[in-house]
Amino acid sequence: MRLDLTPLRQAETPVDRQYAPEAFAHDHEDFRVVAPVLLSLVVHKDHERYRLVGQVQTTLELTCSRCLEPFAYPVAVPFDLRYFPEGADLAPSGGEEGESRVEDSDTSVSVYRDDEIDLGALMHEQFYLALPMKPLCREACKGLCAQCGANLNEAPCQCVPEWSDPRLAGLKSVLTERKHDDA
Ligand SMILES: [Zn+2]
Ligand SMILES: [Zn+2]
Structure with missing residues (x-):
């Protein structure tokens, strides 16, 4: 995944x-x-x-942050990147030394070495x-039941919602008392 710069003659x-996709198989667990x-x-x-302007396009597989299921996420990412040779004076004013990467106002500048640019890293x-x-598999993902762990997108589970809201706690005691009265 290297771009050899030596044969490039034109502007x-x-x-x-x-x-x-297998070429990226070693990549991290954040996506596949x-x-x-x-x-x-x-x-x-x-x-x-050199300035590389273009787009990279593929489909990533991400894990939904709510239901934890994998889902396909198509991406088409435009980029505009500048590369200066290693050791070049990157700072326009010539001030900072030993700086290997500087942030321009809009485009980032990286260094390349050995007359090649690492497209894999790009x-x-x-x-x-x-x-x-x-990441969400869908906008309205229902996620997992906090009690039984069931995926609520597939089917509702049988769990009774817990009374976690303090404003409802009073109501709960009323209902419980009423139950006792009925018995
Ligand atoms: Zn989901
Ligand atoms: Zn449940």
Whole structure:
């Protein structure tokens, strides 16, 4: 998943690649890549500086934060990234030294070494950026029953809701007393 920069001569070079999901099999447990990954970008070359503008597209498998079931999450993440050679002076003012990564106002700047850019790391980072804060299999996911653990999306369980609201606690005692009266 390396982009060899040495053959690039033109100012703009389109790059289109496809990777099998297995190529990402070593990835973290936050997500799983479950469809071919389509990477489409244009490499803008300005002497030793490169700018990669494009999109990475695939389907991730995430775990629902409510019902804990896996679900498919299609992503198409646009990116606009700049790469400077290792050791280049990244700071426009030339101030900070030893800085390997600086944040521009809108685009991030990374360094590349050995005349190649690690596209695997690029895609991995974009996937992480695309992850929702709170993954949900569906907007109205009912989640799991707090008492028996049943997935309430599949069927309601037989559990009686617990009286956890303090305002209802009084009502509960009234109902309990009434039950005793009936007996
Ligand atoms: Zn869910
Ligand atoms: Zn239950």
